[in-house]
Amino acid sequence: MSLAGRRLLILTEGGRHKGLGHVVRCGAYAEEWLARGGEVAWVIDGDDLAEPAARDFGAVAVHPWLGQAVNVAKGSDAIIVDSYAVEPPEAARLAAGAAPVAFVDDLRRIAYGGGLVINAVPEGEPPPGDGAEWLVGPDWQPLRRAFRTPAPRGAIRAEVERVLVIMGGTDARDLGGHIATIARRVFPDADIRLAGADTAPAGARALGRLSAGEMRAEMSACDLAISAAGQTLWELARCGAPTVMVGVADNQRLNRRGWPGLVGFVDAGVWNEPDFAERLSQACQTLQGCDERSAVSERSQEAVDGLGAVRLIDCLELAVTGALTAAGLTLTPFARLSEEDRRRVWRMRIHPEVSRGGVDPSHRPQGANR
Numbered sequence: 001m002s003l004a005g006r007r008l009l010i011l012t013e014g015g016r017h018k019g020l021g022h023v024v025r026c027g028a029y030a031e032e033w034l035a036r037g038g039e040v041a042w043v044i045d046g047d048d049l050a051e052p053a054a055r056d057f058g059a060v061a062v063h064p065w066l067g068q069a070v071n072v073a074k075g076s077d078a079i080i081v082d083s084y085a086v087e088p089p090e091a092a093r094l095a096a097g098a099a100p101v102a103f104v105d106d107l108r109r110i111a112y113g114g115g116l117v118i119n120a121v122p123e124g125e126p127p128p129g130d131g132a133e134w135l136v137g138p139d140w141q142p143l144r145r146a147f148r149t150p151a152p153r154g155a156i157r158a159e160v161e162r163v164l165v166i167m168g169g170t171d172a173r174d175l176g177g178h179i180a181t182i183a184r185r186v187f188p189d190a191d192i193r194l195a196g197a198d199t200a201p202a203g204a205r206a207l208g209r210l211s212a213g214e215m216r217a218e219m220s221a222c223d224l225a226i227s228a229a230g231q232t233l234w235e236l237a238r239c240g241a242p243t244v245m246v247g248v249a250d251n252q253r254l255n256r257r258g259w260p261g262l263v264g265f266v267d268a269g270v271w272n273e274p275d276f277a278e279r280l281s282q283a284c285q286t287l288q289g290c291d292e293r294s295a296v297s298e299r300s301q302e303a304v305d306g307l308g309a310v311r312l313i314d315c316l317e318l319a320v321t322g323a324l325t326a327a328g329l330t331l332t333p334f335a336r337l338s339e340e341d342r343r344r345v346w347r348m349r350i351h352p353e354v355s356r357g358g359v360d361p362s363h364r365p366q367g368a369n370r
Contacts, residue, residue: 003038006320009076009099011065013083014053015046019249020169021231022082023053025104028142028309029080030057035145036317043072045083049170069094078102078316084109084251091115095132100319102312103132107251116315118142120234120308122258135312138262141234142309146212149306150239151220156294160187160287164222164241165204166195166232173248175271179226180204182277186284193218224287226280229255229267234308237263237300242293244268244283263303264296 010030014023023044030040040058043065044050054060065072066085070093073079079094082104088111094101095114102116111130119126119134120141126134163183167176180194184203192204195218200206210218219225219239227236229245229252236243237259247256247270259265268283269276287293 002321003033003036003317006038006077007075008033008038008040008058008316009073009079010040010042010054010058011069011072011079011081011083011086012042013045013085014050015044016049016170017172018046019172019230020049020053022104023050024144024169025142025231026080026082027054027057028144029312030054031145032309032313033078033316034058036313038077041076045085053169066090070097073097073099077320080104080312080316086110088113100316102316106254108254116312118308118312121254122262122303123254135315138234138237138304138308140308140311141231141304142312143234143238143304143306144212146216147235147238147306150301151217153220153240153297156290156297157223158290160190160223160293162191162193162222162224163187164193164195164218164225164227166225166227166236167246168228168230168232168248169196171196173271175228175246175248177201177204179246179280182280183226183284186281187224190223193222223293224284226268226284228252229259233259233265234304237265237304238306240297240301242287242296242300244280244287246271246280263299264292265300 010026012022012026014020033040034057042054042058042060044054044062045064046062050062051060069090073094076099079099079101081101091103092113095112102118103112104118106119106121108119108127111127112132114131117132117134118140119136120138122138125136165176165180165183167179176194176197177200180192181201183192193207194200194204195207195210197206198208216239219236219241222241225236225241225243227233227243227245228248233255243265245256245259245265245267256267260267266283266286268280
């Protein structure tokens with residue numbers, strides 16, 4: 001295997017109050033690294049919910065790591081950092097180390113000074129003056145392996161018959177039931193399905209905790225989704241689910257701003273705004289028509305291909321091993337030449353002895369250059 005014996009360290013955060021979005025997207029990176037024969041170790045600043053969310057994808061330790069990341073990272077072959085709390089000096093120290101490091105930052109929060117930075121939000125762009133290499137846009141979002149090939153979508157139904165409500169992995173604000181009740185008022189005859197919940201209000205169905213495959217099937221079958229405006233949006237887009245977004249955290253503002261223009265998702269505002277219920281109802285009605293939902297579904301699947309984790313692990317594998325293994329072939333990259341190197345190559349190429357030595361007149365038909 002291409003990464004046999006190589007260790008990826010994931011430094012992140014998550015739990016009951018911070019949510020599990022960081023852990024879930026890093027899990028996609030871990031899956032890909034493990035699939036190539038490598039080893040994965042996690043250090044998560046979180047609580048008792050964090051370990052079960054990551055345990056299938058490597059060895060997990062749950063304890064604070066901020067301020068000591070360089071020491072924690074010793075012995076690692078590559079590092080992924082996904083945290084809203086890491087500060088520029090610590091990021092710069094990690095980037096200056098021997099192991100290649102990638103930071104996940106969907107807020108353009110700080111300048112990192114080195115390494116790779118993943119910013120997958122629509123309209124993503126690097127901050128000015130950063131020495132890191134920023135990899136931006138939805139193509140870089142890590143999705144779980146189940147979402148690389150979403151379940152086939154049938155023809156868009158004329159009416160909204162099935163609504164999927166998803167308020168994140170933990171629904172820390174306990175919004176799912178409230179959202180489902182509003183959806184029932186807008187679509188009284190629809191099947192309202194509440195993911196991640198064991199109970200649901202009257203007129204809705206609780207789906208409990210879903211595996212990645214089960215979630216993919218639900219997203220691919222719904223006529224409309226109402227979702228927290230976090231990491232779930234990329235999975236919904238991959239499945240072609242017309243979606244109404246609900247802001248439940250400050251770090252979702254760039255998603256709420258970028259997705260409407262990219263694919264046509266509709267922003268219902270922030271959960272605690274005084275007119276939220278009215279805005280959510282209006283947003284659902286915006287996507288009530290079949291033509292509107294068809295257009296959003298098509299644009300969504302075109303915007304997200306599900307290979308973001310593959311792209312980053314390709315970069316890290318190349319940095320760790322100096323080569324990339326794909327389809328049974330080992331690919332070694334060409335060196336990037338400086339301007340002076342290119343001039344030297346050109347001078348060598350046009351030297352008379354080189355030109356003369358590269359031509360065999362006996363194999364050139366007379367008049368071939370005319």
